[in-house]
Amino acid sequence: MMHDQLKFKKLGIDTQQEHVVYMRSDCHICKSEGFSALTRIKVSNNDKSIVASLNVIESELLSPGEISLSKGAREALQVPEEAYLTLSHIPPVESMKFVRSKIYGHTLTFNALQEIMVDIVQGNYSNVDIAAFITGCAGKMSEEEVTGLTRAMVEVGERLDWGIPVVADKHCVGGLPGNRTTPIVVSIVAACGLTIPKTSSRAITSPAGTADTMETITRVNLSLEEMKQVVKKEGGCFAWGGSVKLSPADDLLIRVERALDIDSEGQLIASVLSKKVSAGATHVVIDIPVGETAKIRSRKTAETLKERLEKVAATVGLRLKVVLTDGTQPVGRGIGPALEAMDVLAVLKNETSAPQDLKERAILLAGDLLELAGEVPNGQGVVVAKEVLETGKAFEKFKAICLAQGGFTLPTFAAFSYQVKAEKAGTVNKIDNRRLAKVAKLAGAPDDPAAGVLFDAPLGKKVVVDEVLYTIFAESEGELSYALEYIANEKDIITIF
Known part of the structure; x- marks a missing residue:
């Protein structure tokens, strides 16, 4: 020794x-x-x-x-x-001087951002250092900084080239419970013959990300070579972005953002677009839900984000369509990985009990993507997407992709549950999405895949006393208790007039 x-x-x-x-x-x-x-x-x-x-x-x-x-x-x-x-x-990490500069309000160049990303990927930053960078960027980032950050995040990871002119992709900025349209959109678009190599993040501040949800059905930890094989065979995939390392800096940032409960606009744009560029996408549809208790709270904020996304996308070579959607209430019934997966399967199987709002939103986004990619004429996207879904072609493609990734299993309910009931009769007038999502997280989602909330009180629904508004699911009595303690002091998660 x-x-x-x-x-x-x-x-x-x-x-x-x-x-x-x-x-x-x-x-x-x-x-x-x-x-x-x-x-x-x-x-x-x-x-x-x-x-x-x-x-x-x-x-x-x-x-x-x-x-x-x-x-x-x-x-x-x-x-x-x-x-x-x-x-x-280890020698002093030189790029930390740029982090300190940003904390004091200075603008960072592309070279500075590139040095930071290289050091983060090489493991030279502790969680505290990464948190300092995230916090420094949580305020205003210029368009040039966001573009520079996007490019820097792409350059420190792998970048795929599928060798074809059109590669489709879809993303939602999040902030709305449920809204698990991605697996349905991918299935419809792939069934139409387009290539859509979907890489998804795990949850940052929400009860579930697409990768968390799909992991209750199939394997998502694909290597880059496995992902290529699945896409070559089936035209699409449902891969966790962290396992294929297409934008490794983003995955490290997301992990700390989740702990801080921060998801700033500039980093959101860089995170989304760097993943799309790295995955080799050429045509992308982005869903921005807008609502008082969604991540994006006003139409004005959404329009600003839409404009910035489009400008940065253009500089990195992406054709982009941003769709502003209703963010006033959850989409579907499930909130949490397994519960959202159940909604996805119900829609794909065309079950009569399937949540129609999830179905309609998925058809809308798939139609927009088909039109953007030039697969169908403008105005025909929704018609084609609906037909592919309702004839069962989308579900067949979904199953084929899952089997190519390693298996197809059905999600299950957690062992413990509690029904939250209406204390008075009336009409559901308002839903606090953020606090409803927090209930699901306190119950254990997304770390406990079967934990979460099964929602049954959409806006406008007339309820009677003791009618079930939502059911909390947890994999332990302790976590169920955490959620119940929270709602005991939060009386206006669902407002009834």
Whole structure:
């Protein structure tokens, strides 16, 4: 063993994507190198290296000559038991000067943003550093900065080229419970013969993302090569963007944004468009739900976002159509991965109980995408999309894609549930989307796939006393209790007049 090495011991600690290294405070390296808690250090295993945050142990959990790593760090370095790891200081991260500059209100150039993205992807930023960058950009970002950030995020990852002139894609900016139109749109568009390699994020601040929902039905952690094979065979896919690493910086930013509960406009635009460019898309439809308690709260804000999306898209070579939709209430009944998946399947199977609002919105967006891509004449998109859905062609394509990705399973309900009932008779007049989504998150969504809310009180519905407004599902009694404690103090989630 060399003086800068320690023997690896597995402790089995999971810190998600944050790389953490564990050492004794009295080990010879901590003493000689002056390492202290939270120091960022370089850890190497032969030719593989990562940057990790140090956690200091003052117990017999490790011996002075041993070191341990968090699960993610161990997997990144591919460390076997009792391997010897090499430790060293890392030089100051130069791009942090640009982060500090942004915090103080200065504009960042493309080169500065590129340096930041490179350091983030290489693991040189801790979660605290990434949070500082996100917070610094949470205010106003210029159009040039957003374009620069988009380009920088594309350049630090893979970029696909499908070798064809039209590659379709669809995205929703989120902020509206349910609204799981993407799997339906992909199925319709792929059934029409277009190529639509859909990569989706997991939830940032919502109870479910498309990747979370689809994971209750099929495998979404596809490698880049697996994704290409599925698309080649079926024309479309439902892949988690983090597994194919098309815009790896975005996935790292999203993880911290979720913890901060921040999803700023500039980063939203860069996140969406970088994923589309990286996936090789040429024609994209974007859904922006607008409502008082949606992510985008006013028509004016939506129009501004629409304009900025279109301008940045043009600079990075995308043909884009932005659709402003109703964001005053949830779409469909399910809020949470498995419950939303049930809605998707009901629509695709043309079940009589399927939520019609989800069906109609999916048909609208699929029709717009078919027209944008030149597959059908303008004005005929909705007609064609509806026919493909109602004849069962979309469901057949959906199943084929799922099977090509590794399987097709049916989502299930969580073990524990509670019905929230109307305390008075009247008409549903208003729904607080944000607080309803929070109920689903407190119940465990999206980390517990079957957790969430089954909603049954759309605007305009007449209800009687004790009629069920929504049902909370949780995978443990404790999480169900969290949600119930919250709603006990929140009387106006659903307003009845």
